Amino acid sequence: MKKLTLKLSLSLILGLSSTLTFATENGADSFALGAEGMMAGALPPPGVYLLNYYQNYHAGSFDQGPDSFHLDVNAFIPRLVWMTEQNYLGGQLGFYAAQPLVDLRLNINGMSDHNAALGDLILGSMLGWHQGNHHWIGAIETVLATGQYDTPTSAQPVVANIGKNYNTIRPIIAYTYAPANGLDISTKLSYSFNDENDDTHYKSGAYFAGDYSLGYKLNDHVKLAIEGYAFKQLKSDHLNGDDIGQKGQVLAVGPAIQYQDQNWSIEAKYLKETNIENRPEGHTGLLKFIWAF
Structure with missing residues (x-):
């Protein structure tokens, strides 16, 4: 069995719809904020890997939004990763697919x-490079509008949509510095381009998102870290082709712990959001289990 040394991006599709307008459509996005942490920039050897990921997110307020707002999300996301033996531009080629299963209360x-x-x-392809203590990943990810979606109506203005009803293209880069002294400095950065929701004629502006981690290996099995994420919308949303001047942002931080064995690892973290603009404000608990076949 291969020794597991990876962290790979996942995407939680957290879609919600109402008649209100906020930065990104209803404050939702298709990037899994906080999913990555320790060893985010290191891809594993050739083989097949299964990632099972669980997230619980709760928000009790919405900046610049409704007076009363509550959102609870439970998501389970299985993701299959295939690392090939092919190399291009000096990097190892890999592919992945993920299918979220989401329970949402709004x-x-x-x-x-x-x-x-x-x-x-979610479908993606990636290349990974290694040089001593330095590891890099470059990837292209596509989020396809295949999830369940219902257009809000006057009779049902609040709809807990799981799908987003628009596609996203997302270039991704990730980096890890992991010297022998146990330090782990990792980050994953992305930029998302969205097309228009044909039913609502709303186009969410392009945005930057990133995960970060500062960790330390206590022994061969256990790592502790401070982790979090940042989200910053750089392009305003458009409704019916008009710029509505809405941009969102969020910053989150919290503790994380990872246990790793010969061919599997499990990681848990708790992240609290702050510096909110035009988005829900809440906290999230994440649990990731990775198995190398």
Whole structure:
């Protein structure tokens, strides 16, 4: 069995819809904020890997949004990764696919909805490089509008949509510095380009998102870290082709712990959001289990 040394990006599709307008459509995005942490820039040897990922997210307020807002999300995301023996531009070639399963409860100003369904399908390809203590990843990820989606109506203005009803293209870079002294400095950065939601004629502006981790290996099995994420929307949203001047941002931080054995690892973290603009404000708990076949 291969010794597992990877952290790979996942995407939680957290979609919600109402008649309100916020930065990115209803404050949602298709980047899994906080999913990556320790060893985020290191890809494993050739082989097949299964990542099982669970996230619980709760938000009790919405900056510049409704007076009463509650969102609860539970998501399970299986992801299959295939690292080939092929090399291009000096980097190892890999592919991945992920299919989120999401349970979402939404309440806005006394109106509520609940839904549990498949989210949008995620496909990606990547190259990984290694040089001593330095590791890099370059990837292209596509989020396809395959998840369940219902257009809000006057009779049902609040809809807990699992799918987003638009596609996203996302270039990604990740880096890890992991010297023998046990230090682990890792980050994953991305930039997302969204097309228009044909049903609402809303186009979420392009945004930057990044995960970060500062960790230390206590022994051959256990690492501790301070981790978090940042989100900054750089392009305003458009509605019916008009710039509505809405941009969102968020910063999060919290503790994380990882246990790693011969061919598997498990990581848990708790992250609290702050510096919110035009988005929900909450906290998230994440659990990731990775198995190398």
